[in-house]
Amino acid sequence: MAEHLVFELAPAIAGLPFLAFLIALFFGKYMPKKGALAGIAAAAGSLVLAVWTAATLFGGAEPYHTHIYDFVLGAEGVGGVDLSFGILIDPLSALMLVIVTLISTLIQIHSLGYMNDDGQTGLPRYYAELGLFTFSMLAFVYSDNLLMAFMFFELVGLCSYLLIGFWFRDEGPPSGAKKAFLVTRFGDYFFLIGVVAVFATFGTTAFVGEDSFVVMAEHALADGATEHITTYLGLDVQQWFTVIGLLVLGGVVGKSAQFPLHTWLPDAMEGPTPVSALIHAATMVAAGVYLVARMYGFYALSPTALGVIALIGGFTALFAATMAVVKQEIKQVLAYSTISQYGYMMLALGGGAYTAAVFHLTTHAVFKALLFLGAGSVIIAMHHDENMWNMGGLKDDMRVTYLTFLAGSLALAGIFPFAGFWSKDEVLYETLIHGLAGSPLLLVGYAFGLLSVFVTGFYTFRMVLLTFHGNPRSDAARDPASLRWNTKLPVAVLGIGAATIGFINMKPVEELAGTHLTFLHDWLAIGTVGEESEFAALTTEHYHHILFADYGAGYSAADLGPLIPAVVSLGLALAGVGAAWVLYSDPDPVPQTKKLGSVRTLLMNNYYQDEFQVWLARGVTVPVAKAADTFDQSIIDGVVNGVGSVSLFSGERFRRIQTGVVSNYATLLTLGLTLLLVVFGLVGGWF
Amino acid sequence: MAVAVQYYLLLSAVVFCTGLFGILVRRNALMFLMSVELMLNAGNINLVAFSHYYGNLTGQVFSLFIIALAAAEVAIGIGIILVLYRNFDDIDVTEATTMRW
Numbered sequence: 137m138a139e140h141l142v143f144e145l146a147p148a149i150a151g152l153p154f155l156a157f158l159i160a161l162f163f164g165k166y167m168p169k170k171g172a173l174a175g176i177a178a179a180a181g182s183l184v185l186a187v188w189t190a191a192t193l194f195g196g197a198e199p200y201h202t203h204i205y206d207f208v209l210g211a212e213g214v215g216g217v218d219l220s221f222g223i224l225i226d227p228l229s230a231l232m233l234v235i236v237t238l239i240s241t242l243i244q245i246h247s248l249g250y251m252n253d254d255g256q257t258g259l260p261r262y263y264a265e266l267g268l269f270t271f272s273m274l275a276f277v278y279s280d281n282l283l284m285a286f287m288f289f290e291l292v293g294l295c296s297y298l299l300i301g302f303w304f305r306d307e308g309p310p311s312g313a314k315k316a317f318l319v320t321r322f323g324d325y326f327f328l329i330g331v332v333a334v335f336a337t338f339g340t341t342a343f344v345g346e347d348s349f350v351v352m353a354e355h356a357l358a359d360g361a362t363e364h365i366t367t368y369l370g371l372d373v374q375q376w377f378t379v380i381g382l383l384v385l386g387g388v389v390g391k392s393a394q395f396p397l398h399t400w401l402p403d404a405m406e407g408p409t410p411v412s413a414l415i416h417a418a419t420m421v422a423a424g425v426y427l428v429a430r431m432y433g434f435y436a437l438s439p440t441a442l443g444v445i446a447l448i449g450g451f452t453a454l455f456a457a458t459m460a461v462v463k464q465e466i467k468q469v470l471a472y473s474t475i476s477q478y479g480y481m482m483l484a485l486g487g488g489a490y491t492a493a494v495f496h497l498t499t500h501a502v503f504k505a506l507l508f509l510g511a512g513s514v515i516i517a518m519h520h521d522e523n524m525w526n527m528g529g530l531k532d533d534m535r536v537t538y539l540t541f542l543a544g545s546l547a548l549a550g551i552f553p554f555a556g557f558w559s560k561d562e563v564l565y566e567t568l569i570h571g572l573a574g575s576p577l578l579l580v581g582y583a584f585g586l587l588s589v590f591v592t593g594f595y596t597f598r599m600v601l602l603t604f605h606g607n608p609r610s611d612a613a614r615d616p617a618s619l620r621w622n623t624k625l626p627v628a629v630l631g632i633g634a635a636t637i638g639f640i641n642m643k644p645v646e647e648l649a650g651t652h653l654t655f656l657h658d659w660l661a662i663g664t665v666g667e668e669s670e671f672a673a674l675t676t677e678h679y680h681h682i683l684f685a686d687y688g689a690g691y692s693a694a695d696l697g698p699l700i701p702a703v704v705s706l707g708l709a710l711a712g713v714g715a716a717w718v719l720y721s722d723p724d725p726v727p728q729t730k731k732l733g734s735v736r737t738l739l740m741n742n743y744y745q746d747e748f749q750v751w752l753a754r755g756v757t758v759p760v761a762k763a764a765d766t767f768d769q770s771i772i773d774g775v776v777n778g779v780g781s782v783s784l785f786s787g788e789r790f791r792r793i794q795t796g797v798v799s800n801y802a803t804l805l806t807l808g809l810t811l812l813l814v815v816f817g818l819v820g821g822w823f
Numbered sequence: 824m825a826v827a828v829q830y831y832l833l834l835s836a837v838v839f840c841t842g843l844f845g846i847l848v849r850r851n852a853l854m855f856l857m858s859v860e861l862m863l864n865a866g867n868i869n870l871v872a873f874s875h876y877y878g879n880l881t882g883q884v885f886s887l888f889i890i891a892l893a894a895a896e897v898a899i900g901i902g903i904i905l906v907l908y909r910n911f912d913d914i915d916v917t918e919a920t921t922m923r924w
Contacts, residue, residue: 796920798855802846 143200150274152178157267164260171263176244183237190230199226199671222280232277239418240270242626247410249623269295273419282341300407312406319400323390330383345670350433357687381441392424395452405467413508416474417501425481436682439689443577446486450581453479457591462729462739465522488683489566499555503547506630510541517616524602531604540631547634549593550709558638565701572694593712601720644702831872839865852914856900
C-alpha cells in the first residue's frame with residue numbers, strides 16, 4: 137500500500153501511452169487528427185503524473201518500489217530465480233519520467249505541423265508507434281530489475297526500427313531502419329549475456345534493496361560477503377564484476393551510439409524529424425546512458441569498467457564532433473552532435489561524475505529536442521530540402537524558429553549561461569579533478585572532451601550561420617512555407633528550457649557566490665535521509681562513497697576550483713564559435729571545408745566506419761557463416777540424413793515379411809514359440 | 824477307477840497338434856476356424872484335467888468361460904468369412920492379400 141496516491145497511479149504513467157497506442161492503432165483513422173489527439177492527451181496525462189510524482193518526492197516522500205507481477209517463480213532453496221515486473225521510482229527515474237513525457241508531448245504536438253499539416257498518409261500508424269515508443273521508454277525507465285529493463289530496452293529498439301522506417305516505400309528509410317536494428321542488436325547481444333551473467337552470479341537482477349545485485353556486489357567487495365555469489369572463468373570477484381559490467385556496456389554502446397557502434401544513428405535520420413527528436417533527446421539513445429546511471433552502484437565498483445566507459449565516451453565525443461564539421465545536411469550535423477554529446481555523458485559516468493552525467497542527460501534532452509524540432513520547422517519551410525547549402529537568410533522569415541534554434545545552439549555549444557554550458561562544464565570539471573588525482577586514463581578522456589568543446593562550437597555555429605544567416609541560396613529559402621502554432625509552441629517551450637534549465641546545478645557560481653546552488657545534486661541525494669532505507673544505495677552520495685572507497689573505483693579528487701576549468705572550456709567554445717563566424721558569416725559563404733583536402737574526404741566518409749563494418753560483415757562474417765553452413769549441410773545434416781536412409785532402406789526390406797498370407801503368420805508364430813521354448817530349455821537346463 | 828492325469832494331457836497335446844497342423848496347412852477359412860476351435864478345446868481339456876486332479880473347481884469354471892468365448896469367436900469368425908466370400912468370391916485365406924505393403 138503506497139503512502140501517496142500518486143505512487144499508486146505510477147503504472148498509468150506508462151499505461152496511458154500504451155492506451156494511446158491501442159486507440160491510435162484501431163480507431164486512429166476515424167479520428168479527426170488521425171490519432172494525434174489521443175497520443176497528445178495520453179502523453180500530457182503522463183507528464184502531469186510524472187511531474188506530480190517528482191513533486192511528491194521533492195516534498196520529502198520516500199522513494200517508491202513495488203512488485204507488480206511475477207511471471208516466473210523460482211523453486212525455493214535450490215538457487216531458483218524469480219522473474220518479475222516492478223516499479224522503482226527514485227529521483228533518477230522520476231527525473232527521467234518527466235523528461236520523456238515532456239519531450240514526447242511536445243513532439244506529438246509538433247508532429248501535428250510536421251506530419252498532419254503536410255498531408256502525410258499512414259498517420260494512425262505513426263501516432264500508434266509514437267505511443268508504443270513512449271510506453272516502452274517509460275516502462276524501461278522505472279523498471280526495478282535488469283531483466284525488465286532489458287525487455288523494454290528491446291521494445292524501444294523495435295519501436296525505433298518501426299519509426300525510422302516509417303516511410304517504408306522509399307529506398308532510404310527501410311535501409312536505415314534495418315541498420316539501426318541490426319547494429320543496436322549486436323550490442324544488445326552482449327547485454328543479454330550480461331543479464332544472464334548477473335542472474336548466474338547473484339541469482340537476482342533487482343536494482344534496489346538489500347538483496348539487489350548492486351548491493352550484494354558492494355558487500356562482496358567491501359566486507360568480503362561472497363557466500364551468495366558465484367564467479368566463473370576462475371576470475372576473482374572484482375574481475376568478474378568488470379566482465380559483467382563490460383557485457384552490459386555492450387548494449388549501452390549500441391543504444392547510445394558510442395564508438396564503434398555509432399554508425400546507425402546518422403542513417404536513422406531517414407525517419408520523420410519529430411521521430412529523430414524523440415530518439416535523440418528522450419528515448420532510445422538516452423536509454424543506454426540511463427542504464428549505466430541506473431546501475432551506477434555496480435559500475436562504481438570496477439575502476440576498469442569506468443576507465444573503459446570514460447575512454448569510449450571521450451573518444452566518441454571528439455570523433456563524432458569532427459565528422460559533424462563537414463556535413464551538409466542539417467539533420468546529419470545534429471545526428472553527429474548527438475553522438476558527441478552522449479559521449480560526454482559516458483565520459484562523465486566513467487569519470488565518476490554521476491550528477492554531472494544526469495545533468496547533461498537532462499539539459500541535452502531539452503536542447504537537442506529543441507534543435508531537432510527547429511530543424512524540422514526549417515525542413516517544412518524548405519519543402520523537405522535538408523541541404524544547408526540551399527538555405528540561408530531564414531532568420532527574418534522564421535523569427536521564432538531562429539531565436540529558439542539559436543538558444544538551442546548556444547546550449548549545445550556550451551556558451552554561458554545556456555543549459556549546455558553548466559552541464560558540460562561540470563562533466564569536464566569532475567573528470568579533470570578525478571583525473572588529476574591519479575587516474576591518467578581520465579585525463580586522456582578529459583583531453584578528448586576539451587578538444588571537442590572547440591569543435592562543437594565550430595560545427596554548431598557553422599550550421600546556424602549556413603541555415604539562418606547570409607543571403608538565401610535557393611528559391612525555397614527565398615520564400616519559405618509559413619508555419620502554424622503547432623510547430624512554434626513546442627520550440628518556444630523548449631527554447632525557454634534550453635536557456636534556463638542549466639540553473640538547476642550551477643557549480644562554478646556556487647563556488648563564486650558561496651551560496652548553495654546545486655539543486656540537482658540535492659535532488660539525486662534524496663533517500664539518504666534514513667541511512668537504513670533501501671534507497672540510500674541509489675543516491676549520488678552513496679555512489680560518491682563507493683567511487684572514493686578502496687574496494688570501489690578508488691578515485692580521489694584533486695584540489696582544484698571549478699572556475700579555471702570553466703573559463704577554459706568556455707574560452708574554447710567561444711573560440712569555436714568565433715572560428716565559425718570568421719569562416720561562414722559572409723553573406724554568400726563558400727564551402728571552407730574544401731580546404732581540408734583529404735581530411736575532408738575522410739570525414740565526409742565518416743572515417744570509413746561504414747565501409748569497415750560492411751567489410752566485417754562481408755569479408756569475415758559471410759565466410760564464417762558459409763563455413764558453418766557447409767558444416768551444417770554436410771556433417772550435421774549428413775548424419776541425420778544417413779540415419780533416415782538406413783531406416784528407409786531397412787524398412788523397405790523388412791516389410792516384405794508382411795505377406796498378407798495368414799498361414800505365413802501362423803508359421804512364424806509357431807516357429808517363434810518353438811524357438812523360445814528351445815532357448816528357455818537350453819538356458820534353464822531342461823535337457 | 825479314475826484315469827491318470829497324463830492321459831488327459833496326452834489327449835490334449837494330440838488335439839492341440841491336430842489344430843496347429845490344420846492352421847499351418849489348410850487354406851480354407853472354415854477349416855481354419857475349426858482348427859482354432861480344436862486348439863481352444865485342447866486348452867479346455869487341460870484345465871478340466873488339472874481341476875479334477877487337484878480337486879479344485881476353478882479350472883472347470885474357466886473352461887466354461889472359454890467355451891462361451893469360443894462361441895463368440897466363432898460368430899465373429901463366420902462373419903469375417905462371409906465378408907471374405909463377398910469380396911473375393913472365395914474363402915481361401917491366401918488369396919486375401921490386397922492390404923499388404
